[in-house]
Amino acid sequence: MSFPLLTATAVLPAVGAIATAAVPAKQRTAAKWLALLFSLATLVVAAVVAVRFDPDGDRYQLTESHAWIKDFGVRYELGVDGIGVALIALTALLIPFVILAGWNDADPLETGSRRWRPTQGFFALILLVEAMVIISFEATDVFLFYIFFEAMLIPMYFLIGGFGDRAGPHGEKEAATQRSYAAVKFLLYNLVGGLIMLAAVIGLYVVAGSFSLSEIAAARASGSLDMATNTERLLFLGFFFAFAVKAPLWPLHTWLPNAMGEATAPVAVLITAVVDKVGTFAMLRFCLQLFPEASKWATPVILVLALISIVYGALLAVGQRDIKRLVAYASISHFGFIILGIFAMTSQGQSGATLYMVNHGISTAALMLVAGFLISRRGSRLIADYGGVQKVAPVLAGTFLIGGLATLSLPGLAPFVSEFLVLVGTFSRYPVIGIIATIGIVLAALYTLVLYQRTMTGPVKPSNEGIADLKARELTVVVPLIAVLIFLGVYPKPLTELVNPAVKHTMSDVHKKDPKPEVEAAHK
Numbered sequence: 052m053s054f055p056l057l058t059a060t061a062v063l064p065a066v067g068a069i070a071t072a073a074v075p076a077k078q079r080t081a082a083k084w085l086a087l088l089f090s091l092a093t094l095v096v097a098a099v100v101a102v103r104f105d106p107d108g109d110r111y112q113l114t115e116s117h118a119w120i121k122d123f124g125v126r127y128e129l130g131v132d133g134i135g136v137a138l139i140a141l142t143a144l145l146i147p148f149v150i151l152a153g154w155n156d157a158d159p160l161e162t163g164s165r166r167w168r169p170t171q172g173f174f175a176l177i178l179l180v181e182a183m184v185i186i187s188f189e190a191t192d193v194f195l196f197y198i199f200f201e202a203m204l205i206p207m208y209f210l211i212g213g214f215g216d217r218a219g220p221h222g223e224k225e226a227a228t229q230r231s232y233a234a235v236k237f238l239l240y241n242l243v244g245g246l247i248m249l250a251a252v253i254g255l256y257v258v259a260g261s262f263s264l265s266e267i268a269a270a271r272a273s274g275s276l277d278m279a280t281n282t283e284r285l286l287f288l289g290f291f292f293a294f295a296v297k298a299p300l301w302p303l304h305t306w307l308p309n310a311m312g313e314a315t316a317p318v319a320v321l322i323t324a325v326v327d328k329v330g331t332f333a334m335l336r337f338c339l340q341l342f343p344e345a346s347k348w349a350t351p352v353i354l355v356l357a358l359i360s361i362v363y364g365a366l367l368a369v370g371q372r373d374i375k376r377l378v379a380y381a382s383i384s385h386f387g388f389i390i391l392g393i394f395a396m397t398s399q400g401q402s403g404a405t406l407y408m409v410n411h412g413i414s415t416a417a418l419m420l421v422a423g424f425l426i427s428r429r430g431s432r433l434i435a436d437y438g439g440v441q442k443v444a445p446v447l448a449g450t451f452l453i454g455g456l457a458t459l460s461l462p463g464l465a466p467f468v469s470e471f472l473v474l475v476g477t478f479s480r481y482p483v484i485g486i487i488a489t490i491g492i493v494l495a496a497l498y499t500l501v502l503y504q505r506t507m508t509g510p511v512k513p514s515n516e517g518i519a520d521l522k523a524r525e526l527t528v529v530v531p532l533i534a535v536l537i538f539l540g541v542y543p544k545p546l547t548e549l550v551n552p553a554v555k556h557t558m559s560d561v562h563k564k565d566p567k568p569e570v571e572a573a574h575k
Contacts (some may be wrong), residue, residue, distance in 0.1 A: 055115050056100050057129040057189045060139060063093045064146070065182035070177035079170040083154060086174035090147040093181065097143035101170045104136045106552045111191060111265070119195075128192040133553035134405050137190045137334055137546060141412045142188070142325050144535075146181045152420045153317035157214055160402055173214050175415060176206040180321060187329050193337065194262040197252050200293070200329060201245045207326060208238045211310050211316045233309035240306040244296035251289025255341065258282060268560075280344065287345035291338050291353075297330030300390055301360040304383050310377035312432070316423020319375060323382045323419075324412035331389045335401070335557055341391075343561040346394070353394045354477075354484055360387030362487070362517040365494035369501070373432045374422050374455055377502060378415065381458060384491050385411050385466075391488060392473035396563045398554050402474025405550045409468035410457075410539060414466050417532040418454030421447065424525050425506070428518045434502065439511030444520040448507040450529045455503050457536050463507060465539035479566045 067089025074082040104112055111130030119127045146147050152332035157173030183203035190196035212234030215227075249419050252262075259267045259276055278286075296303045307327075311319040364383030373376035385407070392404030425447060427439065441448035457464040460471075470492065474561065478485030521529065539546060558564070 056096065056103065057113050057115055057131065060093060060096050060100060060143070061182045061186040061189065063096060064089060064178040064185070065453060067378060068175040068178035068182065071178060072170050072171050076169070077169070079158065081172040083150070086178055087147060087150050089178060090143075090150055090181070094143040094147060097139050097185075100131065101136050101140050101549075103112075104131065104133070104549075106133050106373065106549050110553070110556050114191070114428060120568075123194075124256070125194045126192050126263060127195060128263055128265075129189040130185070130191045130265075131189055132336075132556065133549040133551070134211075134335060137405060137409050137549055138188050138328055139185055141409045142184050143179060143326055145320065145412060145416055146177065148416065148420065148532065149177060149317040149320055152320075152423060152528045153315060154524060155179070155276070156221070156315045156317060173210070176210050177317075177321065179206045180210070180326065184325055184329060187188075188332060191264045192262045193252055193264065193341075194254060196333070196337070197245075197248060200248075200297075200333070201242075203326060204238055204241050204327075207322065208234050210321070211237055211314045214315060214318065216315045222401060230313045233313035237310045240296055240303065244293035244303070248293035249287045251531050254282075254286050254289070258369065259285070264336075264340065278342075283342050284345040287338060287342035287349065291334065291349065292341070293340065294330040294333045295356075295390075297327055298334075298386050298390060299327065299330070299383060300356055300386065301363055301383070302356075304360065304364075304540050307383060308376045308379040311382075312373060312376045316375070316419050316426065319378070319423075320416045320419050323379070324416045327382075327386065328408050328412060331386065331393065331404070334390070334393050335405070339557050339567045340560045346561055347396070347563075350394045350396065354481060355564065357387045357391040358484055358487055360384065361391065361491040361526060362387075365491045365498065368498040369401075369494060371498075372434055374426065374434055374502070374506070375419070375432050376408075377434075377498060378419050378422065381495065381498065382411070384495065385415075385458075388470060388473050388488070388491065391477055391484070391548075393569070395473070395477040395480055396558070396561060397476035397480055397565050398551070398558055399558060399565070400474045401554045402547060402551055403469050403472025403474075403476055405554065406543065406546055407466065407473060409546060410465040410469045410536075413466070413532055413535055413539075414454060414457035417529060417536065418451070418458055420528055420532075421451045421454055421521075424521060425451065425518070429515065437506035437512070437515060438509045438549040439507070440515055440518055441507040442511050444518050446520045446526070447518075450521065450533060451507065452503055453533050453536070457540075459499040460492065463537070463540045465536045465543070467540060468543045526536075543556055 071082050071086045110132055114130040117127045157170040180203055187199045212231050214272045215230030280342045300309050361384050364380045368377050368380035389404045389407045392400040457466050460466040474485055
């Protein structure tokens, strides 16, 4: 029996969460280092998974399957394709930086005061979220996926509500109220989506007699499972609704600006760069694979919703006065591009969407974490409170600019390749939608450059004269992320070779082929 690598990637951070939580209350520094070490160990195992995975091999590899709840046909069944491997690698890569960036975020609010926050709990919750997200990317049993899809809401609720941002524009009492509101809104939206999905999961079992992706796919291929059209559409809607809430897709997005605005910057990265990716990943793995005909039936409406997300999110980002809420609305726009690529039903679109999930995670992490370092120095999230920062903190301003340029998909940085593929893939099948989607690119340049201009350029405001430049720990967080953005922007081949075979399988699931070009290329 081979070593269970996939289980190890999820168990390591879970064990780390337990060990970190068990550290004595006074040993806060020890808890931080322990959490960091477990996150780095998880990254090493995730790297082994990536190395062991063969893009040209079987669709699902490194598989594990064990009986769990026999009476209900539930199995502990894991397996990864290229898309899953890419997102596991993204998660494992970002968590150490999230921990380093949040190194002091859960320290006591006042020295010598009884007003304290459990530092160990903060880092334990981050590791717990990592474990649940990773196993969600690995699960090939629908019920197993559902359990962790829902369970990750609990630690996220406490991270948002219990360890919120101290630099809010409100007084302390009102800030606590806002954090509680954001946490409850996050939980309720996602719980409603999850409950609807639960009904669909039960319905799928009634129809298919199994929760296993491989068994259901084999039954459909052999013709022994033939879902009625209306049944398939209803089940698809149940799954898609939950994933659209998590994604977040307009008009189910309204929890995200509140959650990201009131959370600390590292937790905001955890939300949009890690947790939300489970929603878009699940659209590819479950919606398209389990319900191919219903996916094609719903495509026109989903494309319109994605297009609205792109333009609406970007427009609201332009008008924001709060730095973190601006990044949140920009992420809504970016998720619109991801969903557009998935449901364009072209190989370029779906490859671009998968790359976008990875590249958006890295670029948003870079921008949000630098913004968090800036906010922690000044004690304000309001754009109007800044100005001239590049004169007193040039390294901070420079890294902020690179993160912003990645967000607007500047050529040479990783997100450009993703956005280009999504637009090409969309235009080849839906040219009008592809053209309208380019409005999001123009608006991204506007909100990013205006944000930089208002915060970093111009005369130094008196209140900003004491802003310090990035320190060694902060550079350790930012520099590797920028290096990855540049590397994947110049040389995206490692990612494309990893995900393209998985995309071919997904295209086969929905019985779609790429449109032929109207003008054939000349061959010499």
